[in-house]
Amino acid sequence: MKKVLIVGSGGREYAIGYFLKDEAEVFYAPGNGATEDFATNIDIKDFEELANWAKENNIDLTIVGPEDPLVKGIVDVFKSKGLTIFGPSKKAAKLEGSKVYMKNFLKKYNIPTAKYIETSNKKEAYEFIDKMDKLPIVIKADGLCAGKGVIIAESKEEAKEVVDNMLSGKMFGEAGKRVIIEEFLDGYELSMFAICDGKDFVLLPAAQDHKRLLDGDKGPNTGGMGAYAPTPLATPEIYEKVKEKIIKPTLEGMQKENAPYEGVLFLGLMIVDNEPYVLEYNVRFGDPECEELMPLIDSSLYDMFYYGAKGELDKIDVKIKPMTAVGVVCASKNYPYGKSEAAEIKIDDLRECNGYIAYAGVSKKDNKLYATGGRVLVCVGFGENVKKAREEAYKIVDKVHFDGKKYRKDIAYQALKDE
Ligand SMILES: Nc1ncnc2c1ncn2[C@@H]1O[C@H](COP(=O)(O)OP(=O)(O)O)[C@@H](O)[C@H]1O
Numbered sequence: 001m002k003k004v005l006i007v008g009s010g011g012r013e014y015a016i017g018y019f020l021k022d023e024a025e026v027f028y029a030p031g032n033g034a035t036e037d038f039a040t041n042i043d044i045k046d047f048e049e050l051a052n053w054a055k056e057n058n059i060d061l062t063i064v065g066p067e068d069p070l071v072k073g074i075v076d077v078f079k080s081k082g083l084t085i086f087g088p089s090k091k092a093a094k095l096e097g098s099k100v101y102m103k104n105f106l107k108k109y110n111i112p113t114a115k116y117i118e119t120s121n122k123k124e125a126y127e128f129i130d131k132m133d134k135l136p137i138v139i140k141a142d143g144l145c146a147g148k149g150v151i152i153a154e155s156k157e158e159a160k161e162v163v164d165n166m167l168s169g170k171m172f173g174e175a176g177k178r179v180i181i182e183e184f185l186d187g188y189e190l191s192m193f194a195i196c197d198g199k200d201f202v203l204l205p206a207a208q209d210h211k212r213l214l215d216g217d218k219g220p221n222t223g224g225m226g227a228y229a230p231t232p233l234a235t236p237e238i239y240e241k242v243k244e245k246i247i248k249p250t251l252e253g254m255q256k257e258n259a260p261y262e263g264v265l266f267l268g269l270m271i272v273d274n275e276p277y278v279l280e281y282n283v284r285f286g287d288p289e290c291e292e293l294m295p296l297i298d299s300s301l302y303d304m305f306y307y308g309a310k311g312e313l314d315k316i317d318v319k320i321k322p323m324t325a326v327g328v329v330c331a332s333k334n335y336p337y338g339k340s341e342a343a344e345i346k347i348d349d350l351r352e353c354n355g356y357i358a359y360a361g362v363s364k365k366d367n368k369l370y371a372t373g374g375r376v377l378v379c380v381g382f383g384e385n386v387k388k389a390r391e392e393a394y395k396i397v398d399k400v401h402f403d404g405k406k407y408r409k410d411i412a413y414q415a416l417k418d419e
């Protein structure tokens with residue numbers, strides 16, 4: 001059997017391994033309390049050491065889940081030792097690691113995006129803000145800010161204050177010392193994921209996520225409280241435009257920049273008047289979108305990642321199931337404000353449910369599973385349409401018990417509005 005190493009510990013990584021486990025022996029670095037059930041958790045953090053371990057243990061393929069190790073260059077370390085690893089190089093990962101790099105790249109290759117300036121100069125920032133003729137104004141810190149680096153300012157005064165706080169380092173430290181100031185795009189958001197091998201790509205079904213904590217998109221931002229895919233909001237015409245106007249020029253551009261893009265290209269899109277604009281790139285799967293996408297793959301998941309890593313995607317045909325998946329995150333009591341006390345997780349019989357649970361912030365002790373993280377697990381339901389998949393997802397939610405469990409009750413509402 002093939003051997004796969006998955007780097008990461010969240011629900012995203014759980015889902016990748018869960019759907020690979022029939023094709024490969026799965027290892028995690030570090031994994032979580034539930035990945036132990038079907039895989040082996042390894043506790044090595046250092047990239048060099050981990051690569052040596054992968055070599056000694058004849059790992060055929062390594063898949064990297066989160067952006068942090070990618071931006072820090074894990075792929076380069078593994079490749080320098082002759083290992084096969086799926087993910088972008090440190091250079092290519094700058095598409096997510098630096099919003100300034102990303103915006104300048106989009107502009108250089110004529111890929112549709114919001115009009116902007118990048119600056120580290122307060123005077124220049126103020127002048128641009130004064131000239132803007134529409135509100136709100138979007139301010140983005142250059143570096144990684146764990147999903148908190150974007151502020152939508154409702155007035156010019158607020159925009160200037162945000163710029164001050166970022167440039168002075170007060171708000172995000174080094175990450176905010178360069179900023180993007182850009183126009184607000186008014187439309188609806190989609191996430192699309194392309195498996196890329198440097199030259200070719202496979203575009204997966206579009207997803208929508210739910211970043212806010214509370215129903216009706218209220219409350220603070222979170223890592224994501226749920227997602228579903230495919231979304232009927234992405235029409236065949238939109239898929240076509242995304243391929244031609246965004247993904248192809250991105251791959252060509254990255255080749256020209258000597259940073260061919262390999263790995264998951266995550267497009268954060270705003271659709272305005274039926275035209276897609278890039279809000280941002282991420283260099284990995286979304287979490288919880290990955291939890292819905294993995295079960296939709298109807299061909300070998302191992303091959304998709306392996307041939308992606310080898311630059312040979314043209315050799316395979318990735319098939320997609322005609323099915324919808326809806327994922328509802330169950331989070332712990334104090335999420336996203338702070339830590340919660342560990343709570344034992346009990347799950348009722350799931351045989352009647354069509355779907356699965358992707359475990360994230362969980363630990364195991366004395367053979368019992370405990371909720372120890374913010375986002376604890378994702379209940380993913382399957383169905384022939386959004387409505388059915390959503391029913392299944394909430395059926396699973398009802399079978400999950402732990403103290404402080406909270407979740408949104410309106411996941412996928414965008415797709416059901418017109419039904
Ligand atoms: N130009 C824009 N117009 C409208 N909304 C935006 C714009 N840029 C960002 N946003 C909103 O802010 C969110 C976060 O921005 P994004 O660029 O995805 O950064 P990050 O995910 O790194 O925080 C987006 O999901 C979108 O809702």
Ligand SMILES: [Mg+2]
Binds near residue numbers: 268280
């Ligand atoms: Mg984003």
